[in-house]
Each structure stands twice: as C-alpha cells, then as structure tokens.
Amino acid sequence: MIEKDFNTSYKPSWCPGCGNFGIFIALKNALVELNIKPENVLLVAGVGCSGNGVNFLKAYGWHSLHGRALPTAVGAKLANKDLTVIVMAGDGDGYGEGMAHFIHAVRGNTNITYITHDNQLYALTTGQAAPTTDKGTQTKSTPGGLIEEKANPITLALSSGGSFVARGFSGDATHLKELLKKAILHQGFSLVDVFQPCVTFNKVNTFKYFFDRLYNLDKKEGYTTNDVLAAYKEAMVWGDKIAYGLFYEDKRPSYDKYLPQLNGPALVKRPMKVRNIEQLLKEFA
Ligand SMILES: Cc1ncc(C[n+]2csc(CCOP(=O)(O)OP(=O)(O)O)c2C)c(N)n1
Numbered sequence: 001m002i003e004k005d006f007n008t009s010y011k012p013s014w015c016p017g018c019g020n021f022g023i024f025i026a027l028k029n030a031l032v033e034l035n036i037k038p039e040n041v042l043l044v045a046g047v048g049c050s051g052n053g054v055n056f057l058k059a060y061g062w063h064s065l066h067g068r069a070l071p072t073a074v075g076a077k078l079a080n081k082d083l084t085v086i087v088m089a090g091d092g093d094g095y096g097e098g099m100a101h102f103i104h105a106v107r108g109n110t111n112i113t114y115i116t117h118d119n120q121l122y123a124l125t126t127g128q129a130a131p132t133t134d135k136g137t138q139t140k141s142t143p144g145g146l147i148e149e150k151a152n153p154i155t156l157a158l159s160s161g162g163s164f165v166a167r168g169f170s171g172d173a174t175h176l177k178e179l180l181k182k183a184i185l186h187q188g189f190s191l192v193d194v195f196q197p198c199v200t201f202n203k204v205n206t207f208k209y210f211f212d213r214l215y216n217l218d219k220k221e222g223y224t225t226n227d228v229l230a231a232y233k234e235a236m237v238w239g240d241k242i243a244y245g246l247f248y249e250d251k252r253p254s255y256d257k258y259l260p261q262l263n264g265p266a267l268v269k270r271p272m273k274v275r276n277i278e279q280l281l282k283e284f285a
C-alpha cells in the first residue's frame with residue numbers, strides 16, 4: 001500500500017498552506033506504514049474545517065454532530081473492535097462543545113485514537129475565540145481581547161487518567177507520523193493534540209510561531225514517558241518555549257478488557273438473535 005491508496009476522488013477544500021494538510025499526510029503515511037487497509041479504518045469527524053477531512057481520506061467515514069465525535073467513536077469501537085477507529089476534531093469542537101465527552105472518553109480508555117486539529121480558534125465559522133485561544137487574543141468574537149484563561153488539553157488529559165497523551169505539530173509531519181503510529185498501536189485511548197496553524201484566520205499562532213518555540217520532548221535528555229508529574233510539568237510550559245512529543249504513556253487495560261462479553265468475535269460479526277418482541281417487553285414489564 002502507498003499513501004495514494006487512502007486518497008478519495010475529492011480534492012481537499014482547505015486554504016492553501018493550511019495546517020490540516022500536514023496532519024493528513026502524516027495520518028495516511030502512518031496507516032500505510034502500519035499496513036492498515038482502508039476497509040479496516042473508521043474515521044469519525046467533528047464539525048469544522050478539520051472535520052471536512054472525512055471526505056478526503058478513503059476509509060469508512062462518519063461526519064458526526066458538532067462536539068459529539070467521541071461518543072460516536074466509542075460506540076463504534078465497542079460494536080466492532082476489529083476497526084481501527086480514529087477521531088478528528090477541531091479544538092472548538094473537541095474542547096468547547098465536546099469538552100465533557102473528552103474528559104469522559106479519556107477516563108474510559110476505549111481503544112481509539114483522538115487527533116485534535118488545534119488551530120486555537122473556530123476556523124470554519126471564520127475565526128472566533130476557542131477554548132485553546134490565548135488569554136488577551138483579539139478575535140472576531142473578542143475584539144477587546146479574550147478574558148478567559150485558556151484550557152490546556154494536555155494537563156486535562158493527564159489529570160483525567162489519560163493513558164497516552166501527546167502533542168504534535170503539523171509543520172513536522174515526519175515526527176507526527178511516528179507519533180500517530182504509536183498512538184494507533186496504543187491499546188487504549190490516545191490523545192494527539194496537534195498544533196495546526198490556520199493560515200487564514202490565526203495571525204498569532206503561525207507556523208513561524210511554533211518553529212520558534214517548539215522543543216521535542218522525545219529528544220529531551222532524561223525525560224521518560226512514565227512519570228505523570230514530569231509530564232504535567234512539561235505540559236505547563238507555555239510562552240517562549242513549548243514542548244511537543246509524547247508526554248505520557250501507560251499500559252493499563254483498555255475499557256473492553258473489563259467486559260468479558262466482548263471476548264471473541266466483534267459484536268457486529270456475531271449472529272443476530274431475533275427475539276420475540278412481545279416476550280422481550282414482558283421481561284421488562
Ligand atoms: C451544535 C452546533 N453549534 C454550532 C455550529 C456551528 N459551527 C460549525 S463549525 C464551528 C466551529 C468549528 O471550529 P473547530 O472545531 O475549532 O474546527 P476548525 O474549523 O477550526 O477546524 C461551529 C461553531 C454547529 N455546526 N453545530
């Protein structure tokens with residue numbers, strides 16, 4: 001298989017130079033290198049520029065409701081554990097409308113991969129402040145500067161019991177590809193929050209902004225990914241320097257491992273028992 005095997009007949013509609021391109025190249029190459037076939041992948045998308053990507057990657061696709069991609073994906077994975085389930089959502093979708101789902105999906109540790117396209121604003125709706133927008137930033141919805149503190153997806157995931165917590169950058173697609181491969185292979189919920197510059201509406205968090213600040217945790221001497229407090233400390237660094245890479249990983253069992261009824265063939269591959277509906281209703285009466 002080659003990267004083109006994951007292409008569809010639709011050309012991406014993203015603006016030229018958009019950070020979404022780097023994420024898609026990294027994702028396609030990760031799938032190719034892991035030898036995962038398109039028919040074994042389910043891509044669940046939120047609503048936003050990022051979510052439109054569900055049309056540009058050849059796989060099963062589900063364009064979910066705004067903020068609701070995660071519960072959809074968790075349900076799909078429980079029904080068909082043979083699928084590689086990948087979720088993509090914007091920071092507005094995932095950490096705004098979908099914030100409660102995010103926390104509970106992290107806690108639940110279902111074996112799915114969550115890629116957030118973190119461009120630090122709502123892009124499809126033309127550039128309003130999102131939960132990851134820096135305090136003080138002027139946007140269309142915050143002309144006087146954003147009053148609220150920003151949410152930190154990495155510390156939120158760590159404090160919610162995340163078993164794989166990582167940050168990527170779409171300007172470093174090779175690194176991102178390797179990170180996504182690890183995330184997909186991880187047996188549990190994997191978060192990869194990806195800095196994805198929106199070249200049209202975000203004039204602050206540009207590619208240059210990140211090139212000037214990012215340091216690679218994977219190369220940091222002495223850093224190990226099994227120390228949650230060290231991960232927390234790195235995740236709190238924000239300003240002249242910002243860390244990316246794998247912050248934390250542990251190997252606790254995923255959600256399905258606690259459910260003996262999920263042993264054996266995937267639920268969707270088992271014969272359907274057709275039951276007498278009247279008898280069924282009597283049981284609940
Ligand atoms: C329930 C609901 N509320 C609001 C909207 C309008 N809406 C569509 S896209 C979007 C913002 C998407 O921003 P983000 O999730 O950050 O994705 P991006 O476009 O930046 O990739 C909003 C608010 C909607 N479609 N559904």
Ligand code: SF4
Binds near residue numbers: 200
């Ligand atoms: S508006 Fe921003 S996020 Fe959306 S396609 Fe254009 S550059 Fe990308």
